[in-house]
Amino acid sequence: MKIIVAIDSFKGCLSSAEANAAAQSGVLAACPDAEVVDIPVSDGGEGWLDAYRIAVGGEMVSVRVCDPLMRQTDCCYLRKDDLAVIETARAIGLTLLKAEERNPLTATSYGVGQLVADAIRRGCRRFVIGLGGSGTSDAGKGMLQALSDAFGREDLYCVSALKDLQFTLATDVTNPLCGPQGAAHVFGPQKGATPEMVVELDRRAAAFAEQSAKHCGHDCSLAAGAGAAGGLGYAFMQYLRAGCRSGIDLLLDAVGFDKQVEGANLVVTGEGRADGQTLMGKLPHGIMLRASRYHVPTLLIAGKVTDRQMLLDAGFAYVESINPPTLSLEEAMEKAVAAQNIRKLMERFFRLRS
Template sequence: MKKIIVAIDSFKGCLTSVEANQAACEGILAKIPDAQVVQVPVSDGGEGFMEAFQAAMGGEIVQANVKDPLMRPIVAPYLLQGDTAVIEIAKASGLTLLKPEERNPMVATSYGTGRLVVDAVRRGCKHIIVGLGGSATSDCGIGMLRAIIDAFAKGGSWDDVRQLDDVRFTIATDVTNPLCGDNGAAHVFAPQKGATPEQVLALDARAQRFAHVSAKHMGRDCQDMSGAGAAGGLGYAFLQYMQAECRSGISLLLDTIHFDDLLQDADYVITGEGSADCQTLMGKLPYGILQRAQRHDVPVLLIAGRIADEQQLLAAGFVRVACINPPGTPLEIAMQPATAKENIRLTIQNEGLS
C-alpha cells in the first residue's frame, strides 16, 4: 500500500489548505484506491496559520473583542490549547479587513493584535505563538505595545508592564528583512499596503526613530535581526520588547506535527501553492517541505495554479512540477473554488504516482 502525504498551502483568495489537500486526496484515491493518504494542513505564518496549528495540536478557537487596523471594533479568533495560544495577526490587523480604498499604512495600527495578546495573557497563557503574515500595518508594532500598556499599565509605560514577564513568545515568519533601510519593512512591504513613495520614506524614518529610542532605553537593538521587518515591523516589536524567538513558520509547524516521523515510510509527498516560481525556493512553504522530504529520500510533487521557472524548481529537487490549470484558462475562471478543486483532482489523478 502506498503512503502519500499531502501538504498543500492555501491558494490565496481561492482555496484553504484543507480544501486543496482534500481535492488532491480525491485525485489520489481515484487513481490508487487503496492508498494511505495523510493530509497535513499547512501555513507558513499567514493565511490558515491558526487552523493548521489546531489540526496539529488540537485546542479550541476562542473569540476576543479587538480593534481592526482603523480602530473599529471587531471580534477576532485565536487558538487556545492549555497554556499555549496561537495568534494569526491578520485576524485583527490584516489587510483583508480593509477595503482597497481604506488601505493606508500611515494610519493603520496593530492595536488589535495587542488586544489579542492581552486576552491570551489574561486567560493564563505562558507561550504565545504568533503568525506574522498578511498585515495592513507598518507601525513597528507601536499600536500593539500601546494596547498592552493600556491593559496592564494604565497611565504608565512599558516598564510598568509585568504581566508578560513569565510569558514566552515565538514569532513565525519566513520574512528575513530588517526593520529599516532599503530592505526594511517600509521599502519592501508598505507599497503593497497602499503607501506612496513619499509615505514609504516617512514610514522608514519613523521606524528608524522608534528603533533608536527603543535601543537607547532598553540597552539592546533588534532592528537588524532576521524577521524584524515582518508584518510592518511587528516582528521588531516582539523581538525588541518581548525577546521573542523567531522561527521559520513552516519549520515551526512541521516540528509541531512531527513531520519527519510521518516521512519515515512515505512513498510520495504532494505539496503546492497558488503560484510557484524561483521565489518558491527562497524559504516558501513548498521548499520547506521539500527540504524535509529530501532528508528521507521521499520524492516531492509540486502543483500550482501558475508555474514559472520550472527548470529551477526541478533542479532544486522537485521530481515533477505540474500546473493545475489547462493552458489559456482565464484567471477569473481558474480562481473559482469549484474549478480549482476539480483541476487539482484531475491533475493528481493524471500524475504517475503508482
C-alpha cells in the first residue's frame, strides 16, 4: 500500500511537516508495511520556504532586513544556482506584529525588496515569490523603494540589474488591486484596518496604479493576483513583469508530485478548517484535483469540518475531523493534542480498511 501525505499547516498549531509526521505515524501504526511518501506543502504563505527547500534543495541565505514597521530583523531566502525562493511572510508577515501594532496605513513591504536586492547581487536571475500572510497593504511601494535604494535609480525600468530577470508569483489569490474585491477591502480588515482605513488604503492604491500606468504605459491593477499580499502582487507585475501561478501547483511541480502519485492508493491532505472555502483555490483542493488526474482518491482531514457533503460532492473521497466534538478550541489548538488526534484518526481510518 502506498500513501501520499501532503497536509497544509494547521495555522497557529502545527507546521505542514509536523502534521505530516503525525499522519505518517498513524498510518504505520495500522499498516506497518505501508509505503508513506511525506510531502510538506504550502500554497505560498506560511511554510513556503521550508517546503520548497525540501523539494529542490539549495542553501538558506540569511539577510538583515526591515519588518513591516521598519525594525531590523533577521530573515532568509532559499538560493539554488540562479534561483531565489522568497517567502514574503518571513519579512513582512502579519505574525511579526502584535495585535496593537497592526496598522496597514504605516506597514511597509520594504523588507521584501531588500531580499530581492540581496539575491540579485548574489547572481540570482530567477525568482519564485510566495505571497501570503503579509501584514502590509501598501501596493508594493515599499518593496519598489527598497530596490530603488539598492540600485540607485528611481525609475526601475532603467536599472540594468533588473533586466532579464524572471519573477513568478506563487499565490491562489485572484483579487485585483483596487475596488470592492481589491486588496484593501477584502484583506485590509484582517490586517488591522478600520473601515476608514480601508477607504484610504484603496484610494492610495488607485492613485498609485493611475500614476504607474502613465509612467509604464500599461496597467496591471486589474490582473488576477494584483491584490495579493496587500497589493505586492501588483508591484511585481507592473514593474518587474512578474507572472502568477497557483502556489500549490508550483510546489507540486517542484516535488514531482505527478511521478510520486503513480501507483498510490490514497492521498491524505488537510488544513485547520475545511469548509466551502476549501474549494476556492485552497491547497487541499489543488492537491485533490491533481490526484484525481491519476484516479487516486483523496482523504481530507481538518481540525473543524463544515459543508462535508459539498466537499464530498466536489471530489474528496473522505472528509474527517481530527477532533472529538466535545474538545474545546483551546485544547484542540495545543500542538501535542493536535498531533495526537491526527495520529489517532489515521490509525483508526486505516484499521477499519485493512
